[in-house]
Amino acid sequence: MFIAMNRFKIIPGKENDFIEIWKNRDTYLDEVPGFKSFDLLQGPSSEESTIFISHSTWESEEAFKQWTKSEAFRKAHANAKPAQGIYLGPPQFEGYNKAF
Numbered sequence: 889m890f891i892a893m894n895r896f897k898i899i900p901g902k903e904n905d906f907i908e909i910w911k912n913r914d915t916y917l918d919e920v921p922g923f924k925s926f927d928l929l930q931g932p933s934s935e936e937s938t939i940f941i942s943h944s945t946w947e948s949e950e951a952f953k954q955w956t957k958s959e960a961f962r963k964a965h966a967n968a969k970p971a972q973g974i975y976l977g978p979p980q981f982e983g984y985n986k987a988f
Contacts, residue, residue: 889986890949894979897937902974916960922951
């Protein structure tokens with residue numbers, strides 16, 4: 889099993905805008921071999937930012953890598969330009985293989 893996560897820093901007060909972007913986004917993940925699940929997690933807030941993490945689970949790291957090269961990936965990210973005034977920089981990717 890492989891877990892892919894992107895950590896987003898969101899400007900305080902823009903949390904609901906960020907959530908709405910994700911709620912209304914077509915991901916096309918249901919078309920992808922090896923995809924298992926997706927969650928959007930809201931983390932701690934400070935005066936500087938609120939942390940969100942996109943969390944997807946895959947059958948394998950190879951399945952995830954194949955998705956990043958797929959037409960479904962291109963379609964899902966075609967309109968994913970960062971909205972002005974919401975993000976504090978680009979997302980930070982982290983990938984993990986299940987140890988046991």
